Amino acid sequence: MLNIARRGVRNLHNVPKDLKEKCQSRVVEASLSLIREKAKLKGGLIRALGGAKATTALLGVPLGHNSSFLQGPAFAPPWIREAMWCDSTNPSTEEGKEIDDPRVLTDVGDLAVQELRDSGVDDDRLMNIVSESVKLVMEESPLRPLVLGGDHSISYPVVRAVSEKLGGPVDILHLDAHPDIYDAFEGNKYSHASSFARIMEGGYARRLLQVGIRSINREGREQGKRFGVEQYEMRTFSKDRDFLENLKLGEGVKGVYISIDVDCLDPAFAPGVSHIEPGGLSFRDVLNILHNLQGDIVAADVVEFNPQRDPVDGMNGITAMAAAKLVRELTAKISK
Numbered sequence: 001m002l003n004i005a006r007r008g009v010r011n012l013h014n015v016p017k018d019l020k021e022k023c024q025s026r027v028v029e030a031s032l033s034l035i036r037e038k039a040k041l042k043g044g045l046i047r048a049l050g051g052a053k054a055t056t057a058l059l060g061v062p063l064g065h066n067s068s069f070l071q072g073p074a075f076a077p078p079w080i081r082e083a084m085w086c087d088s089t090n091p092s093t094e095e096g097k098e099i100d101d102p103r104v105l106t107d108v109g110d111l112a113v114q115e116l117r118d119s120g121v122d123d124d125r126l127m128n129i130v131s132e133s134v135k136l137v138m139e140e141s142p143l144r145p146l147v148l149g150g151d152h153s154i155s156y157p158v159v160r161a162v163s164e165k166l167g168g169p170v171d172i173l174h175l176d177a178h179p180d181i182y183d184a185f186e187g188n189k190y191s192h193a194s195s196f197a198r199i200m201e202g203g204y205a206r207r208l209l210q211v212g213i214r215s216i217n218r219e220g221r222e223q224g225k226r227f228g229v230e231q232y233e234m235r236t237f238s239k240d241r242d243f244l245e246n247l248k249l250g251e252g253v254k255g256v257y258i259s260i261d262v263d264c265l266d267p268a269f270a271p272g273v274s275h276i277e278p279g280g281l282s283f284r285d286v287l288n289i290l291h292n293l294q295g296d297i298v299a300a301d302v303v304e305f306n307p308q309r310d311p312v313d314g315m316n317g318i319t320a321m322a323a324a325k326l327v328r329e330l331t332a333k334i335s336k
């Protein structure tokens, strides 16, 4: 269960190549068809209701095998959804949006990542499929994707899709304990520790602001300089707070993308992550940054929640509720 990377894929060695390719293509098409049809259904409903200029659409990408340590984030999306709709709280976000209004929030379900990998789809193709699924959501005005990870490797294909679909770069606000900007990690260019190197190389972001950083080495700083990344480290957060709580982003580009690694939060607030790194942001710090941000949020992701490390047996644990509240507040930020 822990090591899902090794499931499935290696059992296909004896299948004839042409049969394997034919079956793979059908699994790929079936996976994308489900996302496409759900996006059409939800988009049609919202357009019929009228009055929405931007509606947040959840898209789960349960992918965990590009983690360098644990793979539990592959199991996160259903836990986040359950916590979002937990009766212990109500559907109102802090600033008064109602997430049970389909014009504010809808859901197109999860991409069938494990089924794709079980059919032998490799990562080059899988990343393209993730991008394709994001574009299918964006096809259906007024839907805007809020992607539930998954490990942080998914941000690369998601941001790429958003930028390609909108026809230019975005500004990215990236909240994380780590810069995730290694050229490659343990030989994996798709590693969850390398997603922002791929994004910057691709020219998908004009500005990249990294906030909450407190585990960074020389390569992380050098890569940051190389790509012109604005890295705000926790050790200077008290000095940077005023600036970070009054951000204005996305002008002159296609909008703002927000990527939240749950480990940006101090482990006191969110212990259910793979890489526990003390000295992080409080939940209120993150909300202040989000609530006060000015800009058109075109898409977002919440990644790296690891339900296998959340207390209370993962059952509505504290980190699930934290991740869910981040999703709820991001929903309010995106929808209009």
Ligand SMILES: [Mn+2]
Pocket: 176, 177, 178, 261, 263, 264, 275, 304
């Ligand atoms: Mn991280």
